[in-house]
Amino acid sequence: MNFKDLARILRISNLLIIIATQLLCWFFLIRPLSNFTATPLFLDFKHTLLLAVATALIAGAGYIINDYFDVKIDAINRPTKSLIGKDINPRTAILFHTFCxxxxxxxxxxxSYRLQLISVLLIPVGCTVLLWFYSTHFKRQFIVGNVVVSLLTALSILILLSYEPAAWPLLKSAFPENAQGMVKLNPTWILMTYSGFAFLLTWVREIIKDLEDFKGDAEDGCVTMPIKIGIQKTVWFVQGLLALSVLALSFAIVALFTKGWIFPSIYMIAALILPLVYTLFRINKSIRQEHFARYSKMLKFIMIFGILTLIIFYFY
Incomplete structure (x- = not known):
């Protein structure tokens, strides 16, 4: 197993996105919490970087074990991209999964030990267990697998709150007072909003990936949404979720625009709304595997553009 194979099975680009997302959320949302509370923050840069690397390693282990149990499916859906059993020995894959x-x-x-709060360890342990059972059971079940992956994506953001007790009292109000007595939008609520959109868009993307993998999933006896209710009804369901995403973002953009946040509003329309609307209307015309693969990749970029709004809001 060379470095290229290792990078492919770990989905290095996805892991770097996880690390970058957590660091951006820390810098722009967790760090400013010091303006709202006298309690010292636990998550400094060093602790946040460690948490981000740990999250990426657990996610990487999830990718490996998923590929391990998907050898038969990938041989049909992605015959040229399948690694385990070809370039990577199955035993080596399991050992590396365990190591990560x-x-x-x-x-x-x-x-958790430094925080003196061992209970927060339940979240990463729970994510590890969910990733295993997703690969062995949930992935092959109607809706359950999609929701599990969406939940895990949201938790990759929310885990920052679990490791920052200073943020917990602030969850009670969306508009608390800062140290100067000014009413401000609560950064913890912004973080939860981002995790909510991550959940919704990941759900859409996972269903589209099921549409892309229809043939291999059917051969392996999976009961994904396209197999259970058919491709056309699944596309309608995806369009419904996309419409919900566009509607929610539109409300947010109107609120920002009326408060004078012109440039962030324009960015969100161009980078988020328009690609989502394009996907909403075009996906109904998709009939081939590569079409669904294209929309899956597009949604991934939309999520990245969404995270980048943190930078725009901070400096605007």
Missing amino acids: NVIGLAICAYL
Whole structure:
């Protein structure tokens, strides 16, 4: 197994996105919490970087174990991209999966110890268990697998709140007073909003990936949404979720625009609304695997553009 194979099975680009997302959320949302509370923050840059690396390692272990159990499906859906059993020995894959999980959980345990709050370790442990059962059972079940992945994506953001007790009292109000007595929008609520959109768009993307993988999933006996209710009804369901996403974002943009946040509003329309609307109307005309693969990739970029709004809001 060379470095290229390792990078492919770990989905290095996805892991870098996880790390970058957590660091951006820390810098723009967690760090400013010091303006709202006298309690010292636990998550400094060093602790946040450790948490981000741990999250990425656990996610990487999830990718490996998913590929391990998907050898038969990938041989049909992605014959040229399948690694396990070809370039990577199955035993080596399991050993590396275990290594990533152990190191990731060890880092989380260390942070929990430094925080003197062992209970927060339940989240990374729970994510590890969910990733295993997703690969062995949930992925092949109607809706359940999609929701599990969406939940795990949201938790990759929310885990920052679990490791920052200073944020917990602030969850009670969306508009608390800062240290100067000014009413401000609560950063913790913004973080939860981002995790909510991550959940929704990941759900859409996972269903589209099921449409893309229809043939292999059917051969393996999976009961995904396209197999259970048919491709056309699944596309309608995806369009409904996309319409919900566009509607929610539109309300947010109108609120920002009326408060004078012109440039952020224009950015959100161009980078989020228009691609979502394009996907909403075009996906109904998709009939081939590569069409669905294109929309899956587009949604991934939309999510990245969504995270980048943190930078725009901060400096605007």
